[in-house]
Amino acid sequence: MDTSQLAEWLKKNKTPCENLLKRRFFYSNSFDIYGGAAGLFDYGPPGCALKVQIENLWRQHFIIFDEMLEVSCSCITPYSVLKASGHVDRFTDLMVTDVVNGECYRADKYLEDVIECVMNTLKGKTVTDNVNAKNAALMKLGCDDLEKIRNLVGNMSLEDVEKFIEENKITSPIGNALSKPYPFNLMFETTIGPKSKQKGGINSVVYLRPETAQGIFVNFAKLLESNGGKMPFASAQIGLGFRNEISPRNGLLRVREFLMAEVEYFVHPKNKTHVRYHEFKHVVLSLLPRGTQEKGESTLTKMSVEDAINKGVIANEALGYFLARTSLFLEKCGILPQGLRFRQHMSDEMAHYACDCWDAEILTSYGWIEVVGHADRMAYDLTAHSKATNTQLNASQRYPEPITVEKVVPTYNRSLIGKTFKDKHVKLLAILDNLSQEQANKLEEELSGSGSTVIDAGDGLQFVVTRDMLSFKTVKSVVCEETFTPAVIEPSFGMGRLIFCILEHSYRVRPAQAQQEERTYVAIKPQIAPIKCCLLPLSSKDAFTPLISKVQRQMDIHGLSYKIDSTGASIGKRYARTDEIGIPFAVTVDFQSVNDGTVTIRERDSMQQIRIEADVVSELIADLISGKTTWGDVTKAHPLFTQQEV
């Protein structure tokens, strides 16, 4: 299956897949007996078990593999922290409201919908309840132009959105006028402590964090110390994030409360390398760089990380390292390679803190969606928190060899300065002590030239400084280490989205056969399967109980999760049920078992069975889960078993 065939397959199976996932309670709308709550989802038993498995795999693949410092920080975050990080001012979406009934719409998504409606009208499809579907101005543009505009809407400025709505006379779906677009902050706000209820006040305003990253940034100094002061290093966090989305939709894809897994890799801003880069530079990625998109194209470029870096497609080794690691992780999760691409953000598309960003996008029934962001946040956040708290958030790194640096430093005639400027002279000295090298050079130039210069101290205060008060000299010094504010490379995973993608990519259909209708199931990889094994007594006869209990105890010892299905349903029906929740192996105790102590193991995807001693079944399944052995190997060592007598 190539990418376009996969896209078609996913679309075709969208509804049956979703039905299976809801029916088997992988997830559901939260509080649905109360009518549900938009944008909130609960994971039921198979979905939650899958989530736990993915968390553990992520921890193993990223945190343990790279000795990252894992932390767990508060969701509740004070105003001052998110003010400094820029989220209070800039973590917004543009919103428009129906001026008559007050309904709210996220501007970009609403305009995308409207354009889609108009395109449908032009194509002769007419089923829509949005009055804009026959918008004359838009219809004039034609499908090709509309498609281009639709792709741009997400990055439009407030002014552009306003202009677009006005010029094209776009209304609410029922024809009412729309308000001007305005930014709506997406953070949930609450107050902490009892005092607020009494007196109010900005100090007690808190938000639910929109990302886990800030908790890591504010702990930077302690983390660096935990790492023995060594740079570079990474910290990571798996935890909840919250966004008060204007219009949540698309199931698990745009929600208001979600699990994130974020890595913050702190590195020298001018030397963005990674110690294990060489182990992964050969990984081949499907890339969609900014340049390609600017040409209006979407052809993927397949190249190794090393090539991409050499050709300047990927900016640095650290970024390349994490793109490679993410790609390998997604493969372990069962994401199909033809449904994965790495798309670079356009320059007007990035979050307020980033200078470069590559999204791992996965193909779903809703199209390509962002699942992992890889942002280069530069020193943006550490600088912001350092400034807001007047704290040093720096690291230092020894040079391989001590280096000699030249520095221009002022020398004063203190008594002359004192006499001339009286009580103001302290202010002047403070300014001179804090000159940048550039400023110092400029002053020296002016003093050497005209013999005097004017230094502006702000607040209308100016100092006329003359050559006899001040000169500069160049000082050489030997420096062993450099102090700097680290840059940050951030791989950030939306775990809910990933789970949804894994489920869509794992969905399978077994065609109808002679005596059996079509059956659907999820072929989740054994390592992350929600439950590892199903134990099935062939019937509810007591004779099967001792062997089932025996296998159960062994499963406990191996720490394998299992489910016992001793209902009266036929063995075929029960296999179908275990397939539906993605259980990779089923162990059946039948009549032969009672006689000779053997049981059968059935593998989900091939539906093949073998027969082995009950004593060794748990260990074999543990090996299949950990990848020590494969089902292929097992069937080579054991003859296939065909059918239980019933």
Add this chain to the structure above:
Amino acid sequence: MDTSQLAEWLKKNKTPCENLLKRRFFYSNSFDIYGGAAGLFDYGPPGCALKVQIENLWRQHFIIFDEMLEVSCSCITPYSVLKASGHVDRFTDLMVTDVVNGECYRADKYLEDVIECVMNTLKGKTVTDNVNAKNAALMKLGCDDLEKIRNLVGNMSLEDVEKFIEENKITSPIGNALSKPYPFNLMFETTIGPKSKQKGGINSVVYLRPETAQGIFVNFAKLLESNGGKMPFASAQIGLGFRNEISPRNGLLRVREFLMAEVEYFVHPKNKTHVRYHEFKHVVLSLLPRGTQEKGESTLTKMSVEDAINKGVIANEALGYFLARTSLFLEKCGILPQGLRFRQHMSDEMAHYACDCWDAEILTSYGWIEVVGHADRMAYDLTAHSKATNTQLNASQRYPEPITVEKVVPTYNRSLIGKTFKDKHVKLLAILDNLSQEQANKLEEELSGSGSTVIDAGDGLQFVVTRDMLSFKTVKSVVCEETFTPAVIEPSFGMGRLIFCILEHSYRVRPAQAQQEERTYVAIKPQIAPIKCCLLPLSSKDAFTPLISKVQRQMDIHGLSYKIDSTGASIGKRYARTDEIGIPFAVTVDFQSVNDGTVTIRERDSMQQIRIEADVVSELIADLISGKTTWGDVTKAHPLFTQQEV
């Protein structure tokens, strides 16, 4: 060490232990570069890793062992859900405020403090800055009475608190008058969706959940279906809870955001059993039943679960089962048995939803604190949600044998009723169809007696019903299953508190020796140790690198977390550092290693070392972690190694 010696040891080491934990960043106040946020804590690398280990152990011990249905539900919870559950009205603490400066105090904790101050004054200790320390009315009572009152304050009603403050003229710490006590709701409130900002309205008010349990209750029907309709069963959830504590304090013990792990065991209300009870009925617990406390005593009763149930101390098998399982879990975590007791709640102490509750309390430097609640919530929650949503939240269970039940059902003279009551008759029939057995019997009695009766339909509407309209007959039917609203037994763990207790119980001091000062460390059990192994090259010489890398790769394969300490510090100092963060094993590569490929393993608690082939070291450590082998066995098989050459 007995209980009182342990109490003393914990108090004595409170500050050094806390210093170690903060210094090594097990945890710290959140946002401390911003001045911190009361009641919010971050877990740093060793604390977070410990948390992850405990979560996994909990999942293994409870969820996987008992095939529980794990779910993961939203923290954000609509008003209507928490209104129905009783939390909007009753999840409150009593608060008093200083009427002059608005400072807020949690009433019970404040009165406890005041009483403590007065007791200190009476005992001749005078250091306190609370003017109530010399409160004349309280001083008159004497220490014994004051101590009794202090133990009761937590359960005082609003009226009692008000009376106590008035009668004893208690003021704020600086002598200002206090407000009357009033209930303060502990839930964090926010609004969801964009509309609220425009229009307001009760529907968009949401809270951060105060417990994870409600997410399970509202999903009960789907969970029962996931379990194939079978009762009893348990569902579990590990997730965040939030409480806007009035006065957070005591480090991790009273916080505003915390990790909980809750089990909801759904069981027949009249048959609270558990299928694996017999495996654990012999577990011996230290109990502090209600009766003992009512006598003002605190002597612990040691008895097996079975004995406790037979003697009526523990109410039922299901509750006993979970108390036993909790006790075993805490033991696995390293909680010292003499620092663990199970205390039954007093009847006026329980949460609004519970009819019985046993707390697992652990001895800390702050005294005994509740870490695990085991509440019998009856059918309280399911009934409340069922009523609020008009949904059936029932289960059914087959009787072992079908039973015959008698039921009184009405038979009507429909035409007479229709003629008599005209358009109102439908209302009467609806009432008659929904009579309880009791109501039906009462009506039949009246009709047989006086020949007529009056049925009140509300809204001023009354039906005079006569014998010829209505009679009742007794119908026998064979019933195979019973429908009921399940009762719930809930073990609920405060994971942050547990982590704190584990750390305090694991804290150890190595006495000062000839050339070495006193050293402190945490003897966390290998299975839950934050990091499993430290890899130490004896010096920073390049010769050690290949062997370190080799061991590292093997650690990756075994999924073991490790830390490499290649700093220039002496090997002894580096061992001390690994001890401080609880790493149980250290592998050292020394000069001999380079020659013969062997390395040393050092065990943290005994400080003993052995020397083995580098190739097998990871597997051996994996076996030590999983408990397949013990350090005692290892030292029997290998001679002790004494000292590296440096």
